[in-house]
Amino acid sequence: MAKKQRGAEDVANSGGDRRPWLGSHLSIAGGMHHALEAAETLGCDCVQVFTKNQRQWKSKPLAEGDVMAWKAGIERLGWTDRRNRVVSHNSYLVNMASPDSEGWEKSVTLQRDELERCEALGIPACVAHPGAHLESKRKPGEPNVLGVAPTPAEEKGLGRIVAALDRLERETRGFEVRTALENTVGSGTNLGYDPGHLAWIRDRVAAPERVGFCFDTCHAVAAGHDMSTVTKAQSVLARLDATCGLDQVIAVHLNDSVGDLGSRKDRHAHIGHGTCGIPCFEAVLGVPAWQEIPMVLETEKEGGLDGRSWDAINLEMLGSLSPRA
Numbered sequence: 405m406a407k408k409q410r411g412a413e414d415v416a417n418s419g420g421d422r423r424p425w426l427g428s429h430l431s432i433a434g435g436m437h438h439a440l441e442a443a444e445t446l447g448c449d450c451v452q453v454f455t456k457n458q459r460q461w462k463s464k465p466l467a468e469g470d471v472m473a474w475k476a477g478i479e480r481l482g483w484t485d486r487r488n489r490v491v492s493h494n495s496y497l498v499n500m501a502s503p504d505s506e507g508w509e510k511s512v513t514l515q516r517d518e519l520e521r522c523e524a525l526g527i528p529a530c531v532a533h534p535g536a537h538l539e540s541k542r543k544p545g546e547p548n549v550l551g552v553a554p555t556p557a558e559e560k561g562l563g564r565i566v567a568a569l570d571r572l573e574r575e576t577r578g579f580e581v582r583t584a585l586e587n588t589v590g591s592g593t594n595l596g597y598d599p600g601h602l603a604w605i606r607d608r609v610a611a612p613e614r615v616g617f618c619f620d621t622c623h624a625v626a627a628g629h630d631m632s633t634v635t636k637a638q639s640v641l642a643r644l645d646a647t648c649g650l651d652q653v654i655a656v657h658l659n660d661s662v663g664d665l666g667s668r669k670d671r672h673a674h675i676g677h678g679t680c681g682i683p684c685f686e687a688v689l690g691v692p693a694w695q696e697i698p699m700v701l702e703t704e705k706e707g708g709l710d711g712r713s714w715d716a717i718n719l720e721m722l723g724s725l726s727p728r729a
Contacts (some may be wrong), residue, residue: 423695423726423727424449424689424694424695424699424722424726424727425449425450425489425695425696425697425698425699426448426449426450426658426699426700426719426722426723426726427443427446427448427449427450427451427452427489427698427699427700427701427719428443428446428448428451428452428700428701428702428703428715428718428719429451429452429453429493429700429701429702430442430443430448430451430452430453432453432454432455435470435473436453436455436470436473436474436525437470437473437474437476437477439451439453440474440477440478440480440481441477443481444481446713446715446716446719447719448719449489450489450490450491450697450698450699450700451489451490451491451698451700452490452491452492452493452531452655452698452700452702453490453491453492453493453527454492454493454495455492455518455521455522455525455527456495456517456518456521458493458494458495458496458497459495459496459497460495460497461495461497461510461514463517466521466524466525471524471525474525475525475526478490478526488528488529488654488696488697488698489698490526490527490528490698491527491528491529491530491531491584491618491654491655491698491700492518492521492522492525492527492529492530492531493530493531493532494514494515494518494530494531494532494533495514495515495518496533497510497511497514498511498514498515498518498532498533498535499511499535499536499538500512500515500532500534500535500564500565500568500569501534501535501536501537501538501561501562501564501565501595502535502536502538502564503537503538503539503560503561503564504538508564508568511535511568512568512571512572515532515568515572515583516572516575516576518530518532519572519576519579519581519583520576522581523576523579523580523581527581528580528581528582528654529581529582529583529584529616529618529654529655529698530581530582530583530584531584531586531618531655531657532583532584532585532586533585533586533588533594533596534562534565534585534586534588534594534595534596534601534602534605535561535564535565535594535595536561536592536593536594536595537557537558537560537561537562537564537593537595538561538593539557539560539561539593540555540557540593541592541593542593547628547666547668548590548597548598548627548628548666548668550597550598550627550628550629551598551600551643552598552600553600554595554600554601554604557593558595558601559604561593561595562595562601562604562605563608565595565605566605566608566609569583569605569609569614569615570609570610570611573609573610573611573614579614582613582614582615582616582654583614583615583616584615584616584617584618584654584655585602585605585606585615585616585617585618586617586618586619586620586623586657587599587602587617587618587619587620587623587624587627588620588623588627588670589622589623589626589627589663589667589668589669589670590627590628590668591668591669591670597623597627597628597668598627599643599644599647599648600647602617602647602648603647603648606648606652616652616653616654616655617648617652617653617654618653618654618655618656618657619644619653619655619656619657619688620656620657620659620702621656621657621658621659621660621661621680621684621685621688622657622659622660622661622670622671622672622673622678622680623657623659623670624640625661625663625665625679625680625684626661626663626664626665626666626667626668626669626670626671627666627668628665628666630665631680631681631683631684631687632665632679632680632681632683632684633681633683634683634686634687636683637681637683637684637686637687637688638687641687641688641691650691650693650694651693653693653694653697654697655697655698655699655700656688656694656697656698656699656700657699657700657701657702658675658685658688658699658700658701658702658718658722659672659673659678659680659701659702659703660672660673660674660675660676660677660678660679660680660703661673661678661679661680662678662679663679664679665679672702672703672704673703674703674704674714674717674718675701675703675718675721675722676721682725685722685725686725689722689725689726689727690726690727695727699722701715701718701719701722703715703718
């Protein structure tokens with residue numbers, strides 16, 4: 405049986421209970437509102453969705469009926485006044501760091517569509533991978549160098565991301581939706597494996613209030629940030645705070661890592677089945693600034709144990725690690 409759904413009124417009357425909001429990335433197959441129904445069945449406090457097919461450059465505009473069904477689902481869940489319980493993830497095709505003018509233009513156009521969809525649906529945050537600069541690729545197995553200034557090639561890529569975000573801000577001025585730049589594992593020439601990259605971007609955009617961050621536990625560990633003990637996890641979070649600001653993180657991805665520390669492999673494992681370490685999740689779940697933002701799973705759905713879905717199992721595990729559990 406699903407646990408009781410906590411809506412806006414529950415939170416408002418909870419006497420200061422700021423436990424983590426736990427949820428999952430759920431399918432919009434058959435209509436976006438079905439993700440909300442699945443979230444309710446699982447007893448989620450929040451949800452992440454795609455607003456379109458994430459692997460296509462073009463898609464049909466949102467139908468009025470789809471928007472109405474989505475908003476009706478939000479109201480039914482009691483999330484109307486707490487709409488930051490929902491976060492979107494953009495298309496995997498977007499590369500705002502591309503040095504190719506045509507590719508950059510297509511990426512900016514696609515990202516604008518993502519923001520327009522979020523605005524129409526009332527989704528306040530759109531998670532985006534920063535992008536890949538596509539120059540001077542490193543050798544396989546070569547580790548990320550953390551805590552240093554970006555290389556010249558990286559800095560050029562970061563500059564192109566700033567230009568993209570500035571143009572998007574001009575073209576969507578007045579929108580409430582924010583772009584949440586996500587940390588990455590640093591595979592290939594992907595930027596964002598170091599929090600300094602993310603801070604570099606926000607420090608230079610014309611409208612920093614339109615930009616926030618998303619922290620992914622798997623990505624952090626696979627990038628080389630050791631969170632396997634309480635002390636090490638706190639150190640990673642302290643550096644994130646010093647560079648980006650924990651209060652500027654507006655979404656969290658709770659994924660364990662198949663790849664080893666510093667492997668630069670973006671492969672998600674079920675909670676407690678990977679290399680992040682339980683202290684990693686305890687530390688992340690305990691950040692006071694993150695107690696009322698979406699914290700979602702992006703783990704595999706297939707399978708499960710004893711007739712229970714992996715989402716249910718992972719959410720239960722996270723709940724047991726949460727403050728006030």
